[in-house]
Amino acid sequence: MHTVVVLALPDTIAFDLATPIEVLGRVRLSGYRAGYRVLVCGSEPVVAAGPVRLAVDHGLDALAGADTVIVPGRHDPAAPVPAAALDALRAAADAGVRIASICVGAFTLAAAGLLDGRRATTHWAAAQQLQTAYPAVDVDPEVLYVDTGQVVTSAGATAGVDMCLHLVRRDHGAAVAADASRLAVAPLHRDGGQAQFIARPAVAAADAGLDPLLEWLETHAHEPVTLAGVAARAGLSPRTLNRRFHEQTGHTPMQWVATVRIRRAQEMLETTDYGVDRIAHLVGFASPAQFRAQFKRLSGVAPHAYRTTFGPRP
Structure with a gap:
């Protein structure tokens, strides 16, 4: 141990x-x-x-x-x-x-x-x-x-x-x-100016009233999620949702969705031999190019480099 x-x-x-x-x-x-x-x-x-x-x-x-x-x-x-x-x-x-x-x-x-x-x-x-x-x-x-x-x-x-x-x-x-x-009731990642391997959304305040929505996003992030659709689910206008979401999490709803998708992609890169293009599709990105750009922005490295470091060992 x-x-x-x-x-x-x-x-x-x-x-x-x-x-x-x-x-x-x-x-x-x-x-x-x-x-x-x-x-x-x-x-x-x-x-x-x-x-x-x-x-x-x-x-x-x-x-x-x-x-x-x-x-x-x-x-x-x-x-x-x-x-x-x-x-x-x-x-x-x-x-x-x-x-x-x-x-x-x-x-x-x-x-x-x-x-x-x-x-x-x-x-x-x-x-x-x-x-x-x-x-x-x-x-x-x-x-x-x-x-x-x-x-x-x-x-x-x-x-x-x-x-x-x-x-x-x-x-x-x-x-x-x-x-x-x-x-630990802690998020798995906070933006801090560092190109870190781990990507996760910031934690929401306990009284934010966003917990049901965040749980829904965790479950449905791989689907074609739009700001208008998320706002409708929350019963708010897109503008009001953006403001409340940012106040409580430091992110916009779509930034949150992106980090959920990247976190799932990291898990797939670590535990499967799926190709990068397939992972991009499975986690919900419209194109592999968009996935690669978001992955590099949020985790600091390209998907292939991440898999080299954390992926399954032969």
């Missing part, structure tokens, strides 16, 4: 610490098998996390047995990191362990030298501070997360959820990631 070790340093941000525990700890595979074994380790037996104190079950030696190490942010990202923790992170990286950070946890990775020469991100408000303190890091403040292979960094707060869902998709595929997103 894939072991994830969350590193709790002094004055850790409780939200960042809880994110991988909750998102990854709830992942289930076929037969309801756990997708991850999630442990929490610390440089001290009791770790401050803002107004609370957390007792951790494991010491830094747990990093040596990890498949993935996730480093939450700390309230003062510039505070010195315990030398033993830095040494343990370096040793884990040298052993090939995947290392990830949430929010200003990137400062800890940078202090360990793990971001030198790499593109990375952090909370936008701390991006300039990170760049100034660690000029060898290529800081990108505009994105939700950056995946450079062994090292993954994410922006603040809920971007950590996006990153964790991305890791689930990398490890277990689109279907498991979709289940994890539903358990």
